[in-house]
Amino acid sequence: MSSTVQKENKNCLFCNALLHNDEKAKYAKKHKITKQVLNFCQDCSELKIEQIEELLSDTNSFSTESYNSTNSQEATKEPINDNRLHLKNDFLVNLNETNEEELSITLHRTEETQRVIRILGKKQKNYPILIGEMGVGKKTVIKHLAYMCSKGEVPALKNSTVYSLDLSPLVTGATTRSELENNFKSIMLILKPADILFVNEVHLLAARNIPGMIEFTNLLRQHLVKLNVKIVSTATPSQYQELKKDPVLSSLFQDVEIQPLNREQTLDILKNIVATYQDYHLVNVQDECLSLITKLTDEYMKDRHFPNKAIDVLDEVCSLASLSSTKKNKPKLLEVSKKYKVFKKKYNTDNSTFDKDALKEINAQQLNDKLPIVNSSMIIKVIENITNTSISTNKLSKEENVRIKNIESNLKNELIGQDAALKVLARAIKRAKSVLRKKDRPTVLFFAGPTGVGKTESATVLAKHLFGSEELMIPLNMTEYMDSASISKLIGSPPGYVGFEQKGLLTEKVLKNPESVILLDEFEKADKKISHLFLQVFEKGELNDSKGNVIDFKKTIIILTSNIGVEKKNSVGFSKSSQADKTLDALEETYNREFINRLDEIITFNSLNESDLLKILDIRIGKYNEELLENGIKISVDEEVKLDLIKTAYSPTYGARPLRRVFREKIEDLVDDYWIDYNIRNEEIEGEEVEIENETNIKTLSIVKVNNRFEVS
Known part of the structure; x- marks a missing residue:
């Protein structure tokens, strides 16, 4: 009987049973035929008995004894079924084939990688999940793990292969539930017991609005509970909160927090990967440019994280420099670069020194001399395009210096009767724009005086002459914030409230334009809790929005206008000092001292004659x-x-x-x-225009x- 079964099964009987519900599997299982007689393929021959018992449809299963009773002769090895090859090519990516060049950005992640290895080696709850913001390098840690597995650097994972699985096409691509189950089971067959499955977008497992996701989650949960496969995943903090909606899944994963790198660590990564971008774009990048990239991205791209944002800017800057080269020089550069790459691969594969005779044939310095050079203006241009804002470096341009020098005269040309106030304002602006001081907090100015004397107009004119456009002023009429609940308009609604998905009006605009004039008009009419909110902004130059993001206000100029201290019946010709004293007395009666002490200047505007x-x-x-x-x-x-x-x-x-x-x-x-x-x-005449x-x-x-x-x- 066994010979008959063996004769009929030219392909793996177990694969056919999974994909076609073949009756032969039931027949083979009923008679407990060994895997040699069943003619298992190479992958199926390495299955565990628990996997076979789960995947076969009947309640009876292979016995461990019959499964392990193999002949001394090696079973015939058959190729993997075409359908399974199709699934492997479509949904799984072998990360063990990661190039060494891609691992340069895994610097300073040794501790996180070792933590992942320790969790994978645990007996229970051995499913690590890397939690971090977008761009901090979560996936690169997984690639580093795969590289270590391929090189045998981890004895416990020496024979492991790390596969990447994308959930979205797997779930949404299945038209029926049975097709989804068959695809998933086939993928589990492809994986060996020692393999590691990297599940991207793991938070989708808790989604209930995606067709088929509930069924897939139930299938995966069974394998997680039975420890049939090792899984590692990544998620952002907000995505991890979605995963926590499923308490069973969230209890199985072990958190590994991935913090953003600092400026120095990111600079080390850029120095390691810059050669690959130079070879690809045929440009020359100096170390000074790398330092400038890390500095400006740290200051102006607060909504993104290191090292990803610095790498993106480096890539785009190299592309800009490459496009600036002339078409005539391009073929020569391509030819020289091709020879140089061959030479480099031939003589520097083992990190040894270059051969002197070979250097005469091709000189790397000769190549660099012909390549277009990345300069600071290109870097500033790229970051300005990304952030949609103007950037001022430590070295101000001639135009900026002239603009700051003439700020007082330009203000006096448009604002009449406030020469003393504008003189104080111009001095405060020059102090704020000075490159000789470290900017650790914003410049906070309080404009006090009667209505209609030019307080609001001063802020508008200041934005126009200081930044070149009135659009860089963020006007906020504080009469709209007379209720304490209106704080949510500024920083966003807290979790659980309506509008939590929407961003704050103030925090979002400052995030896009870190250098701007913020006008808080009629500030005394706002709720007192608003002034408490701005205390940390005035002191530290930072404000946390409703989602926990830190918004940088250090480069802003904050102007508060108020009619405080002005009597109902004002007399013409009172002295500036008397009005200033009235303003200060009224401030002390209205606000506490910690608020007043955080104001850089209290500027009093006089009545007009x-x-x-x-x-x-x-x-x-x-x-x-x-x-x-x-x-x-x-x-x-x-x-x-x-x-x-x-x-x-x-x-x-x-x-x-x-x-x-x-x-x-x-x-x-x-x-x-x-x-x-x-x-x-x-x-x-009708239709005629003059x-x-x-x-x-x-x-x-x-x-x-x-x-x-x-x-x-």
Whole structure:
């Protein structure tokens, strides 16, 4: 009977039983035929008895005695079934084939790798899970483990092969539950008892919204409980929280925390891998550039982690330098580089010194001289494109130095009547932008004074002249934060609350633009808990959002505006010192001393007089003319009209804001009426447009006062 079975089974009987539910397996199992008679393939011959008992469908199973009773003659070895080869190629990746060049980024991870090895060697709960943020190098630790296994550096894992399994295509690619089960069982057959399975995206095991994931999790849980296979996985802290929703799975895994590397450790990694990027992009990178990459990525890419963010910048910078080389030099570089790589492989495989005769044939320095060189401007450009912000290095450009030098005069040209306040502001800005001081906290300025004197406008003008754009100002109207629960708008909602997935308004903007002006307008109207929140920002320059991310405020300029200390009836001509004393007394009554002591400057804005309003009116007319020039007209306002406008709009209590309303009613409405009448009188042919070719075609409208009325002439 056994010969008949052996004759009929040219392929592995056990594989056919799994894939086709072959009746021969039941027949063989019933008669307890040995694996030699069953003609097992190479993989099936190494199965444990527990695996066979689980995979066969009937309740009866092979006995251990019949399984182990093998003939002295070696069984015929058959190739793995085509379907199983297909599964192996589609879902499993052999990590033991990792190149040594890829292991350069595993520096400074020896302790974590040894911890993983110790957990794999345990008798129970031997499933390590590496927990760390994206980009800290979790997968590289797994690759290092696979490399050590392939080289036999770990005696306990000498014959182990590390396979990587991607869950998403395996689960979503199966159309039926039976197909999923068959694929999973076949994968388990491919794995030997000593092999290690690396499961990527392990948090998906706890997902209930992915079709087929529940069934797959149940299948995997059975193997985990029975210790049929060694599994190692990775997850971010948030993904690990998803995995904890399944208490059975989470109890089986052992945490291995992977912390981000520091700047010095990342620099060591860049020095080890820079040669591979130089050979690939055909560029030359100096050590000074590597130091600059680690420094700038550490300061401006706070939302990402070392070493991944520094490696990404290095790769893109090399690509930028490679594209900058001329097309004529490219073929020569490719030819020289090809010869150099052959030479290097021939004479430096055993880390020995180069042969002198060979060096005459190909000179590595000659190659480097012809390669495009990566410079600091390229690095700054790449990081600016990634972070969408401007970067200032320790060496300010000439344009930046001129901008900072002229900051006071530029502010005075647009802000009228506040020379003393702007002088203090300019001094604080120069102090904040100085490269001679270490920036360990933000610059915090408190603007106090009556309404309508230019406190908010000062912050807008400062952002324009300091950073070149008003868009780099983050305005926050604190009247929207009068409730203590509104703190969630700034830093995000805490876990369990609605909107937890959304990011904080303030923290997200500062994360994208670490160098910006933050305007906290009417700060005294916010809830007192808001001021407590900003204490750590003012002191340490850091703020934790709702997800635990640390947001860096060290390069920001924070401006708080307030009407605090201003009496309802203010008199014109009071001294600056008296108003400053009133402001300080009011601050002490409203806020505690630890808040006041964290303010770098308390700048008092004075009330405006009529001469100040006259200068502001001239600025207003100039801006209005810029709008009118698009339609080919401009206005000229008579001095008598200006004085009449100032007389109507002047108010020591409300500052310059009434002037805006009066100008709109008296001047803008008058020009609108004139323009409508003008178009009616001079109606052009329908569809014809009049183009303004030069300034001589611009029509000037004079605003004069006639019989106590404003008219256009």
